[in-house]
Amino acid sequence: MRKRFLVGFIVLASASLVYRLLDTPVEKLRQDATLQRVQDFMTRHGSERPVAFVGDSLVENASFSPAICGRPVFNAGYAGAIASGVLQLVKEFDRIKFSPGIVVISVGVNDSLVVDRRPFAESYQEIVQRAGALGAKVFVVSLAPIAGSGVLANAIDRSRFADIDRVIRQTAHDRSIPLIDVGTLRTQASPQVEDGIHLSADGYAAWTGTIESTINRQCP
Numbered sequence: 001m002r003k004r005f006l007v008g009f010i011v012l013a014s015a016s017l018v019y020r021l022l023d024t025p026v027e028k029l030r031q032d033a034t035l036q037r038v039q040d041f042m043t044r045h046g047s048e049r050p051v052a053f054v055g056d057s058l059v060e061n062a063s064f065s066p067a068i069c070g071r072p073v074f075n076a077g078y079a080g081a082i083a084s085g086v087l088q089l090v091k092e093f094d095r096i097k098f099s100p101g102i103v104v105i106s107v108g109v110n111d112s113l114v115v116d117r118r119p120f121a122e123s124y125q126e127i128v129q130r131a132g133a134l135g136a137k138v139f140v141v142s143l144a145p146i147a148g149s150g151v152l153a154n155a156i157d158r159s160r161f162a163d164i165d166r167v168i169r170q171t172a173h174d175r176s177i178p179l180i181d182v183g184t185l186r187t188q189a190s191p192q193v194e195d196g197i198h199l200s201a202d203g204y205a206a207w208t209g210t211i212e213s214t215i216n217r218q219c220p
Helices: 002-022 025-045 083-095 120-133 158-175 201-217
Strands: 051-055 071-075 102-106 137-141
Touching: 025 071, 025 083, 051 083, 083 120, 102 120, 102 201, 120 137, 120 158, 137 158, 137 201
Parallel strands: 051 071, 051 102, 102 137
Antiparallel strands: none
């Protein structure tokens, strides 16, 4: 009984923490830090048009190749990101004249933990539109699988998770842009760590491998 109570408390605390991160200036601070890294990148690389990854902690913690399609890679992921936050970041890219050659969008799992003020579909479709307006080739990444249980996996609204994944896939279809399907990750060990959401070393190997191989087959 005590163990079940403790697990339940951890789940509620984790969900509450995620909500506070998304509903306070913390996300704005993370966006600002990301934009500072963008400006540092622009100073170092001049007019080079990189492959820019935008999204949440799955993106932030990924070890992508230093170059894809002959372009340097810039990782603009940050923990706790939701669709409306990524949209704001992409708007800022335009403001500071950051012009990636490729934008890879991987966001949505945090939107299945909390309900944003703006529907996911509206924010997501605008992200795709604005990324394309930067002159970039856009790729979208489906949601990675989550475990059957885990501290964070248990807090996921699975119905909303499925709806978000459908929005991502439908947006790719409607706009005729490449979908990188990571809905199934083939690994020898569990693709997730104990929280049921974040990826293990094997999970990341499959996830990044699928993403990079898909982009490399369709270099602009």
